[in-house]
Each structure stands twice: as structure tokens, then as C-alpha cells.
Amino acid sequence: MRKLVVVGNGMAGVACVDQILKYRHGFDITIFGEETHVNYNRIMLSSVLAGEKSFDDIVLNDIDWYQRNKIRTRLGVRIKQIAVNRRVVADTDGGEVEFDNLILATGSRAFIPPIPGVDKKNVFVFRTLDDTRALLARAVPGLRAVVIGGGLLGLEAARGLQVQGCNVTVVHLPGTLMERQLDATGGLYLRKRIEDLGVKVLLGCRTESILGNGHVEGLRFNSGENIDAELVVIATGIQPNVELAREAGLMVNRGIIVDDYMETSEPGIYAVGECTEHRGQVFGLVAPLYEQGQVLAATITGNRGPEFTGSVPATRLKIMGVDVFSAGSVHEAEPGVESLKFEDPAQGVYRKVVLKDGRVHGVVLVGDVSDDQRYVHWIKSGEDVCGMRRQLLFPPPAADGGLDVAQMPDSETVCGCMGVTKGAIINAIHEHGLTTLAQLKERTRASTGCGSCAGTCSRLLKAVAPDFEEDKIKTICACVPYSQDQLRGIIRSQKLKSAQDVLDIYGNGRGCEVCKPAISYLLDVVWCGDHVEDRSARFINDRVHANIQKDGTFSVVPRMRGGITSPAELRRIADVAEKYGVPLVKVTGSQRIDLLGVKKEDLPRIWADLDMPSGQAYTKGVRMVKTCVGSTFCRFGTQDAISTGVELERRLENLFTPHKVKMAVVGCPRNCAEATVKDIGLVGQDGSWQVVVGGAAGKGVRKADLLITVETTEEALEAAEVFFQYYREHANYLERTYDFVERFGIEKVRKDTVYAPPDAKRALIDRLRKSKDKSYDAWLERNNPRPAQFIQIEPLEVAK
Amino acid sequence: MTRWIKLTHVDNVPPREGRVVRLGTTQIAVFNTEQGFMAVENRCPHGGGPLADGIVGGTTVTCPLHNWRVCLKSGEVTKGCADGAPPVRTFAVEVRNGIVMLGVNAAEAAA
Known part of the structure; x- marks a missing residue:
């Protein structure tokens, strides 16, 4: 078998090997990698930094792939020398490996400009997984971070750090962000988007030195100005790793020079990826590197062709909510070049198509990149597009929802x-x-x-x-094109705290009555109540803490835990009903009393007079725990339903839920308070409790599923709490427990709740407690009402 | 001729919310939208619902009773009605020195 040695375990080298495996190759393959990790998707490191992905998510070839394909893998080993005549490579420990064919896939490294002070502590580059981990370890909320370089990588690093809570400033020497891919206008649109995310941008700033005693404390610009910095990331470009090839006597310019077959100047030695230079061009983007890998795989297995003929540079910025795409040549300086443009400042959309001799020469898309591949196709094919000038800026109407695949x-x-x-x-x-x-x-x-x-x-x-079968992703509504699960992830990873931020960055900026309450709920549950509450995104019931009726009046239901009240409470309710002329007083199905037909302006005073907590009868939240008399008085009662029900209500009241949650506790299987058709029910029996979930007695009737049977009351309460929090965290907004339990299946629900590992169960309870600590009786807002929330405003002057 | 009446401080109408101002027998729903203050009569043409209590999305309000949507610029009903509901009456609004001002037709004001 011929020996093939690959120096470099990165994306280009491994992808090339993957292609070689598709041929009948007859190679004994050894891959050397300087990093200690298996091949991972380097372009996704920004997603790891931004908390959207874990390292496992970005592994491209796991260790099993290497073993399955009988590839010898030497990780954490740097090759320091190629002895071309002896056909061996030597590692830094002096070990030698023979080769018949050699592929150099040494990649590139961060270019570090010669600024005094770059060697200080807490100055990082952002190139490898280890760099990313170092940054994540250092990036704590509130840290002042500066990214030098406003190109693709610099901006992605900045966003990642900002998501981690740092106060981030991007310092860029040219006057335009991503100036190699964007024109000045596109750069302005991008800058606006980046600044909207909360990242500061300083353009035209040359860093003269990095300040600090041992570790970084700030930057000095050549203007003489300083800024503070506790962490610096240098993202000023990359440079190919060519030293190994140069010392071996290969032809090297900026990169290792290769021909159209990826051959270097030395027979039997090839190069692929970012370390190469082809027809005077070096490459930093992934697409051409994979193309090179395909060409080299053919060459090295004895074929002559296909050929690598260069590629169209195409770049996409990977920052969630900031869509930027650029391809081809985007500057109009050349003669014979014209451009078509579209700008919508309100939506932050900018499009420019650069034409040369009737052909698409380049494109810039900011804010909407859905049809990017159309342009790449036109640039590659070089077809005459004069006849379609009116369709060039936008896809034809038939393809409104994106690119119509049939037409491709x-x-x-x-x-x-x-x-x-x-x-x-x-x-x-x-x-x-x-x-x-x-x-x-x-x-x-x-x-x-x-x-x-x-x-x-x-x-x-x-x-x-x-x-x-399509993965059915049900989006909340057209305003925010994400599923609720995706939105939960986005809110968490992007650390979004307010509904308007979610709408501005991931939606249409406006929202509607469908998505706003849903987003409000998700924020509340993701942050355990520690979010920025925006009442404008709540339904009127959740602004005035009462249930709006068909005539615009409201209903008032005070909390009566477990359906237990007292003569004093009943007297106050009667007094309120008389004093405010309440038209209807009704005993509800939930063992409470409803005052109907109340005027909005009377609400705060009624709450004060009642001096009882809100029963949350108006919201998607904890309604009540209905109880039977239980062992307190009942001859048949086996368990204390009343005090258990009151305790359950106390533990969960004032919390918000995907939909209303009705509960009941009964002291014996006769089930007088109908616990088996409630969202959560506790059914007492002699010496134990059954905890049942997902029951319904509404539009449909569903008998609740048994979650668990436990011996003690405390265990029963805890099982109810664990299920309650699990439902809060996983159900879609407006999904009742009975739909949720059916969708997930009771087996899965059991496995993830009452039978979950102790720390998972503990974590659910901890998050519930955290939410509970932040919660409060909404009717106390009477003491500090929002501006003009309950009143009708009298004009400052009377119309005459 | 249009007269301008001082209604209330801008702070009384938080962003993306509506409030009711009582002008004689008419209830006016004043909204603080992303495109400035706007006002319509506080009555949904469907069931008379209080539009000021609705959720605002951009320059549209959704009636809290049955989710009819009303454009705050034109008063047109944009969602909910099958065969064209009459538009909601709109009012001219301006903000001067932090005060929301309502423009009323002199003849109407007298009536």
C-alpha cells in the first residue's frame, strides 16, 4: 500500500480525505493534526461562542469515522520538517513517518499586526476551538471587551462576546465594516444592525498600542484617544501557514503555490485549503476549499481532472438576526460597471446588484438574504441578464416564499x-x-x-x-418566523429580556395580538420572572388583572385557596358588591365567587376593599385548587384534602403558565372535587396519593393520566410541582396540559419529571422556586398603578 | 376650521399602548405607536369593543373582544369582517411640548 500523509486535520484536509475514500485509492492514510480535536466545523465557532451550539454540535468527523476508515490519526502533533528527498516528515519530538504522497493542509493562523502590547494577558485571537474556550472562560457579564477588526470574524466574535454579557466595542481601521465584501452603503446598514444588537462600533481607528501592566487595560489609538478594555480579541485577518513548505523548498508566495490539479512544485506533494495560492489568489472561505479537495482527491488517485479554476468569493455573516451576504466583485470602480440598488431603511434592507456588460458581477444583500444562491448562480454562469433587469433585485412574485425549487x-x-x-x-x-x-x-x-x-x-x-415527511415547524405567527421551541432557544442563548427586543431582532419589529402574549410568556418562563416586563405586549386582562367582558366591563375573582373562605371575607365581598353596584355575583365552578360587570376604574379600589389576593381568573396562570372536605369532616375521607389543596395553591399561585391550570385535591377515590378531569389532580387513598395530570372537562373530556403514586403528602406536592414546572418549560403557549401530555406521551413526561435523575428534578424545582420568588399578587399593583391604566383621561382643556 | 385641544401628557400613554380620553360624550382612544401618536373612536365597529384596550402591532390595534384589527391611520378594519365593516372614525393628533393635542373640527366641537 502506498503511504499517504496528510499534514493538517482541519476542514479542507479531512474533506479531501473524505473524497479520496470515495475512490478505490489503495492508500495507507495518516493524518497529523496540531489541534487535539477531531475535525470540527471551524466556521461554526462563532455559534459556539454565542452559546447557540456546543462543541459536540460542530464535530464534522467523529473518532469513529477515523477508525472506521482505518485512518491513523496523530492529534496534538506538529510536523516541523519535510525531508523531500528521503520522503519523510518529522514531528517536533523527532518522530519520523514515511510517505509516498503528501498533502499539505496546514491552513492558516490569525494575523497579528505588530502593535506594541499584543503579548499582554487577556489579548486573544479567535481561530480555534481552544481560542473559543479561552474566550468563553474569560467572557463574564459586564466585562469591557474590544474586538480589533470589523471583518466577518471580528463581528462574529463581537456578537458572541456580547451574548456572553460583555460590553463590546468593535474597532476597525477602514471606514466601512466588512469593507472587502460590502460597499459604503451596505456597511452603514450593517453597522446599524450591529449597533442595534448593543455592540459599539468605532470606524477609522488605528490602534497604536495595547495598554496595561502585564494584562490588558485599554487601547490607545493614533488619534491619541484611549479606551478601556479588560479583554481584547484580535481579528485582523488570517495568514497561510507556509513555513513548513518553504523550508522544504516548495514554491511559496503568500500561499503554497498549486496548479489547477492542486499539485505543488514538488512531484508527489500536494496542497489544499487556506494554505494554498492558486493563480495568485488565496482563499479564506470554505466553498472553494471543498472544491479544491474534490479536485485533489481525483488527482491523487490517478485522474487528470476535474480542474480547479478558482471560484467566486461568497461570504455570509453568521450572526442571528443580522443577515449579510456578499459575492463577486461589489465595487463599482471598474469601467463598464453599473449597479442596481434597493434601500428600505425602516426594514434595514439593502440590496445591490453589480452588473458588468450585462452580466451579474457581484451582489450585496443586507437584511434579507433569502435568495442569495440566485446571484451566485448568475455570477458563476456568466449569463446575460439584460432581459431580466426588472427581476434582478427581487425574486419573481411566484417565488415569494423564497426560491422556487422547481425553477432552479x-x-x-x-x-x-x-x-x-x-x-x-x-x-x-x-x-x-x-x-x-x-x-x-x-x-x-x-x-x-x-x-x-x-x-x-x-x-x-x-x-x-x-x-x-417535513419536520413540522409551527411558527407562532408571521411576525416572528420561529417555532416556540426555537424562540426559547433564541431567547436563552441571545440573552433577550424584552418582547420588543425579540420582535426587533428576530421578527418584523411590530408584532401582533398572537405573538406578543406568547413571547411575553416565553420570556417570563425562560428567565424565571427575571425579564423586562412589557405590559404593551400583554392582553388587556394582564394589564388590569381582571377579565374583560363583552360590554368592556370586567370580572373580579378573589383567591379562595382550596375553596375555603370565612365570614369576614364573605362580608367584605358583600360590602363591595353593594358599594360598587356590582350587577352580578356568582358562585363559580371553581369554588370561588365572581363579581361581574365591574367598571375598569373601580378595580383598584375594589381590590383594596376586598383585601384578598388575585385569583388569576383572567390570565393564563394558576387558577385554583378545588378540594373536597376530606378527612377534616367527611366520614369517608382518607386524606386531608383541604390543607393539601391550600398548600398546593400557595406553592403555585401567582405563576404564569402556557394556558390556564386548574387543579383539584380529593380525599378519597369518590373524587367529589373531580380531580381526574383537572390539569393536575391529587387523589387521596388509604396511605397514599395518586398524582394525575392532563385531565379535561371542557370542550372535550379526558381522564387524567396517572403520573405517580406516592406515600406522603409532601411527595405528592413535589410530584405536582415537578410536572407543573416541566409543563411551563416545554408546552407551547396556549397548549393545555391535556394536549401537552398527549403530544409528549405520559411515558416521556414521567421519565422527564418524577422519574428524572435527582439533579434534573432538583433543577426543575429550583427554577420553579426562582420564579415563585419573583412572583407577587398582581392586585398589589393598586398601590402603584401604571400611568392612566385604570382611568379614563379627562382632557386638560374642555372643548368649546 | 380645526381647533387643537390639549388632551394629556404624553407620559400617560405608554409606548405601544392606548388610553381613553373622554371628550364630551365621545370616548377617544389615543395610541402611542412607533410612528407617533394616533387616535380613533374607542368603539370597534363589530361589537363596540374598547379599542384602547387592544394590543398594538405597528400602527394596527386588535380589539380585545373578538380580535378584529383596525388600522389606526385610516380607521379601516383590516381583519375580522367578512363583508366590509364601516371604518372607525379617526382623529388628527399632534404632540406639542409633551402634550398630546387633538384636532377637532370647530363645527363638530360645538355640536
Whole structure:
């Protein structure tokens, strides 16, 4: 077997090996990697820094892949020398490995400009997983962080640090962010978006030195100004790792020089990836590097072709909520170049298509990048687009929801990262009977880079695969195009605290009566009540803590825990009903008393006169715990239903839930308070409690499922609490427990709640307690009402 | 001729919310939208619901009773009605020195 040595265990090198494995290659393969990790998706490091992904999420080839393919892997080893004549490589420990063929995939490293003080502590680069981990370890909330460099990587680093809670400033030497990919206007739109996220941007600033005694304390600019900094990230570009090749006598310029077959100047030695220079061009983006890998795999297995002929540079910024795409040549300086532009400052959308001789030469998209691959296709194909000038800035109306897959030519690239065309995807679907996106990823590698083409891939599957089942993502509404699960993740990872922030960054900025209450609920539960409450995003019931009726009046239901009241309370209720002329007093089905037809302006005074807590009868929250008399008086009672019910209500009251939560506790299986058709029910029996969940007696009737049977009252209360918090955290807004339990299945619910590992159970209880600590009786807002919340405003002057 | 009446301090109408101002027998729903203050009659053409209590999205308010949507600029009902409801009456509003001012037709004001 011929020996193939690959120096470099990064994306380009391993992808090339992956391609070689597709041939009958006959190689004995050894890969050397200087990092100690298996091949991971370096472009996703920004997502790791921003807390959106874990390291496991970005692994491209796990250790099993190396073993399965019999690839010898030497990680954490740096090759220091190539002895070209002896055909061996030597590592830093003096170990030597022979090769017949050698692939250099040494990649590149962060370029560090010669600024005095770059060696100080807490000055980082952002290039590897270890860099990312170091940054995450250091980035604490409130830390003043400065990113030097406002290119792609610098901006992604800045956003990641800002998500971690740092106060981030981006310092950039040119006058435009991402100036290599954007024009001045596009840069302005991007700057606005970045600043909206809370990242400060300083342009035209040359850093003269990094200040500090041992560790960094600030930066000095050549203008003489200083800024404070406790952490600095240098993101001023990358430089190819060429030293090894240069010392071995290979032809090297900025990168290792390769021809169209990825051959270096030395026979039998090849290079691929960011370390290469092809026709005077070096590459820093993933798509051309994968293309190089395909070419090299063919070459090294004895083929002559395909050839690498360079590529269209295309860049996409990966910051959630900040969509930027750029491809080709975007500056109009050349003669014969013209451009078409569209600007919508209110929506933050900017589009520019650069034309040369009637062909698309480049494109800049900010704010809406849904049809980016259209432009890449035009740039690559070089077709004359003069006849379509009116459609160039926007997709034709038929393709309003994105790109219409039927209209895409087979040659069009769907996955720009992995270079997978529509034709290749369709062939793979037919040939291998693929039905899921996961299978498609595995087979074609499409959508395994930046992942932005997942939607197009799904649409292709849907159109072509007969058995395709779409992952049903139910979005809340058109204002915010995410599922509630996704939104929970976004709110948590992006540390969003207010409904308007969610709408501004991830929605249309406006919202509606459907999404606003849902987002408000999600914020409350994700942050355990420690969010920024925005009453404008709440339904009127949750602003005035009463239930609006058909005539615009309100109903008032005070809390009577467990349905227990007293003569004094009843007297106050009667007094209130008389004093405020309440038209209807009704005993409810929930063992409480409802005062109906109350005027909004009377609410705060009525609450004060009642001197009872809010019964939350108007909101998606904890309604009541109905009880039977239980062992207190009943001849048949086996358990103390009343005090257990009162305690359960105390523990959960004032909390918000996806939908209303009605509960009941009964002292014996005769079930007088109907616990088996409640969201949560406790059914007492001799010596134990049954805890049942997901019951209903509304539009439909559903008998609750048994969650668990326990011996003590405390265990029963805890089981109810654990389920309650689990429902709060996992159900969709407006999903009752009976739909939730059916959707999840009672087995899963049991496994994740009462039978969960002790720390998971503890964590649920802890989050419940945290929310509970933040909660309060809403009717106490009578002491400090919001401006004009309850009154009708009298004009300052009378109309005459 | 339009007369301008001082209604209330801007602080009494928080962002993206509505409040009711009583002008004689008419209830006016004043909103503080992303595009400035706007006012309509506080009566949904569907069931007379209090529009001032609705959720505001951009320059649209949704009636809290049955989710009819009303455009605050034009008064048009944009969602809910099957066969065209009459528009809601709109009023001219301006903010001067932190005071919301309502523009009323002199003849109407007299009536």
C-alpha cells in the first residue's frame, strides 16, 4: 500500500480525505493534526461562542469515522520538517513517518499586526476551538471587551462576546465594516444592525498600542484617544501557514503555490485549503476549499481532472438576526460597471446588484438574504441578464416564499459551503431513497457547513421524495418566523429580556395580538420572572388583572385557596358588591365567587376593599385548587384534602403558565372535587396519593393520566410541582396540559419529571422556586398603578 | 376650521399602548405607536369593543373582544369582517411640548 500523509486535520484536509475514500485509492492514510480535536466545523465557532451550539454540535468527523476508515490519526502533533528527498516528515519530538504522497493542509493562523502590547494577558485571537474556550472562560457579564477588526470574524466574535454579557466595542481601521465584501452603503446598514444588537462600533481607528501592566487595560489609538478594555480579541485577518513548505523548498508566495490539479512544485506533494495560492489568489472561505479537495482527491488517485479554476468569493455573516451576504466583485470602480440598488431603511434592507456588460458581477444583500444562491448562480454562469433587469433585485412574485425549487436549474448550487448542486441532491434522493434531511446531509454533505441552505434542501426533498415527511415547524405567527421551541432557544442563548427586543431582532419589529402574549410568556418562563416586563405586549386582562367582558366591563375573582373562605371575607365581598353596584355575583365552578360587570376604574379600589389576593381568573396562570372536605369532616375521607389543596395553591399561585391550570385535591377515590378531569389532580387513598395530570372537562373530556403514586403528602406536592414546572418549560403557549401530555406521551413526561435523575428534578424545582420568588399578587399593583391604566383621561382643556 | 385641544401628557400613554380620553360624550382612544401618536373612536365597529384596550402591532390595534384589527391611520378594519365593516372614525393628533393635542373640527366641537 502506498503511504499517504496528510499534514493538517482541519476542514479542507479531512474533506479531501473524505473524497479520496470515495475512490478505490489503495492508500495507507495518516493524518497529523496540531489541534487535539477531531475535525470540527471551524466556521461554526462563532455559534459556539454565542452559546447557540456546543462543541459536540460542530464535530464534522467523529473518532469513529477515523477508525472506521482505518485512518491513523496523530492529534496534538506538529510536523516541523519535510525531508523531500528521503520522503519523510518529522514531528517536533523527532518522530519520523514515511510517505509516498503528501498533502499539505496546514491552513492558516490569525494575523497579528505588530502593535506594541499584543503579548499582554487577556489579548486573544479567535481561530480555534481552544481560542473559543479561552474566550468563553474569560467572557463574564459586564466585562469591557474590544474586538480589533470589523471583518466577518471580528463581528462574529463581537456578537458572541456580547451574548456572553460583555460590553463590546468593535474597532476597525477602514471606514466601512466588512469593507472587502460590502460597499459604503451596505456597511452603514450593517453597522446599524450591529449597533442595534448593543455592540459599539468605532470606524477609522488605528490602534497604536495595547495598554496595561502585564494584562490588558485599554487601547490607545493614533488619534491619541484611549479606551478601556479588560479583554481584547484580535481579528485582523488570517495568514497561510507556509513555513513548513518553504523550508522544504516548495514554491511559496503568500500561499503554497498549486496548479489547477492542486499539485505543488514538488512531484508527489500536494496542497489544499487556506494554505494554498492558486493563480495568485488565496482563499479564506470554505466553498472553494471543498472544491479544491474534490479536485485533489481525483488527482491523487490517478485522474487528470476535474480542474480547479478558482471560484467566486461568497461570504455570509453568521450572526442571528443580522443577515449579510456578499459575492463577486461589489465595487463599482471598474469601467463598464453599473449597479442596481434597493434601500428600505425602516426594514434595514439593502440590496445591490453589480452588473458588468450585462452580466451579474457581484451582489450585496443586507437584511434579507433569502435568495442569495440566485446571484451566485448568475455570477458563476456568466449569463446575460439584460432581459431580466426588472427581476434582478427581487425574486419573481411566484417565488415569494423564497426560491422556487422547481425553477432552479440542475446545475445551480444549493449548498455553497459544500458545493452541492440541485442535480446532485435530486440524484442522491432517487438513487438512495432518501426521505429525511438527516439522510440527505449524511449522503451529500449538503447543509453541513453553515446550514443556511437547510430550507432549500427540505423543499427539494418535499418536491422529489415520495415519502418525505417535513419536520413540522409551527411558527407562532408571521411576525416572528420561529417555532416556540426555537424562540426559547433564541431567547436563552441571545440573552433577550424584552418582547420588543425579540420582535426587533428576530421578527418584523411590530408584532401582533398572537405573538406578543406568547413571547411575553416565553420570556417570563425562560428567565424565571427575571425579564423586562412589557405590559404593551400583554392582553388587556394582564394589564388590569381582571377579565374583560363583552360590554368592556370586567370580572373580579378573589383567591379562595382550596375553596375555603370565612365570614369576614364573605362580608367584605358583600360590602363591595353593594358599594360598587356590582350587577352580578356568582358562585363559580371553581369554588370561588365572581363579581361581574365591574367598571375598569373601580378595580383598584375594589381590590383594596376586598383585601384578598388575585385569583388569576383572567390570565393564563394558576387558577385554583378545588378540594373536597376530606378527612377534616367527611366520614369517608382518607386524606386531608383541604390543607393539601391550600398548600398546593400557595406553592403555585401567582405563576404564569402556557394556558390556564386548574387543579383539584380529593380525599378519597369518590373524587367529589373531580380531580381526574383537572390539569393536575391529587387523589387521596388509604396511605397514599395518586398524582394525575392532563385531565379535561371542557370542550372535550379526558381522564387524567396517572403520573405517580406516592406515600406522603409532601411527595405528592413535589410530584405536582415537578410536572407543573416541566409543563411551563416545554408546552407551547396556549397548549393545555391535556394536549401537552398527549403530544409528549405520559411515558416521556414521567421519565422527564418524577422519574428524572435527582439533579434534573432538583433543577426543575429550583427554577420553579426562582420564579415563585419573583412572583407577587398582581392586585398589589393598586398601590402603584401604571400611568392612566385604570382611568379614563379627562382632557386638560374642555372643548368649546 | 380645526381647533387643537390639549388632551394629556404624553407620559400617560405608554409606548405601544392606548388610553381613553373622554371628550364630551365621545370616548377617544389615543395610541402611542412607533410612528407617533394616533387616535380613533374607542368603539370597534363589530361589537363596540374598547379599542384602547387592544394590543398594538405597528400602527394596527386588535380589539380585545373578538380580535378584529383596525388600522389606526385610516380607521379601516383590516381583519375580522367578512363583508366590509364601516371604518372607525379617526382623529388628527399632534404632540406639542409633551402634550398630546387633538384636532377637532370647530363645527363638530360645538355640536
